[in-house]
Amino acid sequence: MDILRAVMLVILAVTSVLLTLLILLHKGRGGGLSDMFGGGVTSNLGASGVAERNLNRITVGLGLVWFASVVVLGLITRFTGV
Incomplete structure (x- = not known):
């Protein structure tokens, strides 16, 4: 069970960084914070509709993996008492 917990912690750490x-x-x-850091400057470099959709899909998929790893770690903690 310790190996599974260690693997899930590594997955959680990697997905957290990638998701960020x-x-x-x-x-x-x-508007908002994106303008504060230069997001207000309009640029057409890489502003493709297909690229944005793929980025959305990858982000959602990675978010689901992150959420699943949090749930699995919570279940491991709950049932092993560690």
């Missing part, structure tokens, strides 16, 4: 980076890659919708 993918969210920062998204195009700002205007």
Whole structure:
């Protein structure tokens, strides 16, 4: 059970970092914090509809993996008492 817990902790750490980076890659919708960090400057470099959709799909998929790893770690903690 300790090996499973260690693997899930590694998956959680990797997906957390990747999820943060993918969210920062998204195009700002205007207003808010994205304008504060240069998101207000409109740029057509890589602003493809297909690329944005793929980025959305990857982000959602990675978010689901992150959520599943949190749930599994919670269940391991609950039933092993560690």
